[in-house]
Amino acid sequence: AQTVTQSQPEMSVQEAETVTLSCTYDTSESDYYLFWYKQPPSRQMILVIRQEAYKQQNATENRFSVNFQKAAKSFSLKISDSQLGDAAMYFCAYRTLLGDNDMRFGAGTRLTVKP
Amino acid sequence: NAGVMQNPRHLVRRRGQEARLRCSPMKGHSHVYWYRQLPEEGLKFMVYLQKENIIDESGMPKERFSAEFPKEGPSILRIQQVVRGDSAAYFCASSWFPDGSGANVLTFGAGSRLTVL
Numbered sequence: 523a524q525t526v527t528q529s530q531p532e533m534s535v536q537e538a539e540t541v542t543l544s545c546t547y548d549t550s551e552s553d554y555y556l557f558w559y560k561q562p563p564s565r566q567m568i569l570v571i572r573q574e575a576y577k578q579q580n581a582t583e584n585r586f587s588v589n590f591q592k593a594a595k596s597f598s599l600k601i602s603d604s605q606l607g608d609a610a611m612y613f614c615a616y617r618t619l620l621g622d623n624d625m626r627f628g629a630g631t632r633l634t635v636k637p
Numbered sequence: 638n639a640g641v642m643q644n645p646r647h648l649v650r651r652r653g654q655e656a657r658l659r660c661s662p663m664k665g666h667s668h669v670y671w672y673r674q675l676p677e678e679g680l681k682f683m684v685y686l687q688k689e690n691i692i693d694e695s696g697m698p699k700e701r702f703s704a705e706f707p708k709e710g711p712s713i714l715r716i717q718q719v720v721r722g723d724s725a726a727y728f729c730a731s732s733w734f735p736d737g738s739g740a741n742v743l744t745f746g747a748g749s750r751l752t753v754l
Contacts, residue, residue, distance in 0.1 A: 613680065627680045
């Protein structure tokens with residue numbers, strides 16, 4: 523079974539600074555997808571960034587980038603130039619490459635941005 | 638594209654009543670997933686359906702919970718004889734196959750919050 527672990531229940535960052543959210547996962551698969559989702563107070567889950575495990579290059583999306591360490595099964599999210607609107611719950615998620623499997627989420631990290 | 642639509646957004650039920658939560662997937666999506674989010678916890682998978690088929694219900698409680706995704710209309714998550722422990726946010730997500738890659742990136746609805754008094 524695949525499990526996703528986010529060891530930081532809460533994180534805080536000063537506006538305009540950089541913060542890194544940690545995520546580790548456990549799988550026996552060699553190919554899979556990893557995601558970071560943002561959940562603002564509205565409870566809508568928003569896809570922030572996606573990484574295909576077979577790609578060595580770390581995914582980036584504007585101020586969001588990941589540090590994907592496949593051997594270590596680590597998938598951290600870096601938010602640069604943090605903004606007040608970045609404050610939210612962030613969920614790391616895993617999905618297998620093949621089949622119609624469900625997505626497995628971590629428990630989430632609550633990010634607070636201080637002005 | 639209206640996205641994944643869930644309704645009602647908020648539902649209040651008394652213990653013993655029935656709760657029905659609806660999910661209309663994104664246009665063109667034929668896969669629906671239901672998740673439950675308990676307070677201070679992550680999303681927990683409940684059930685995965687394709688139209689007229691339950692593919693994986695390994696996360697569904699054995700009793701009182703059921704789900705369907707008919708040929709026409711939204712997917713329904715039904716909870717019979719609700720108890721206080723059923724109070725939670727229930728998220729629906731739908732998926733498609735982007736670029737033929739097979740990556741079923743989920744698009745989530747805004748969730749339905751069930752409160753059992």
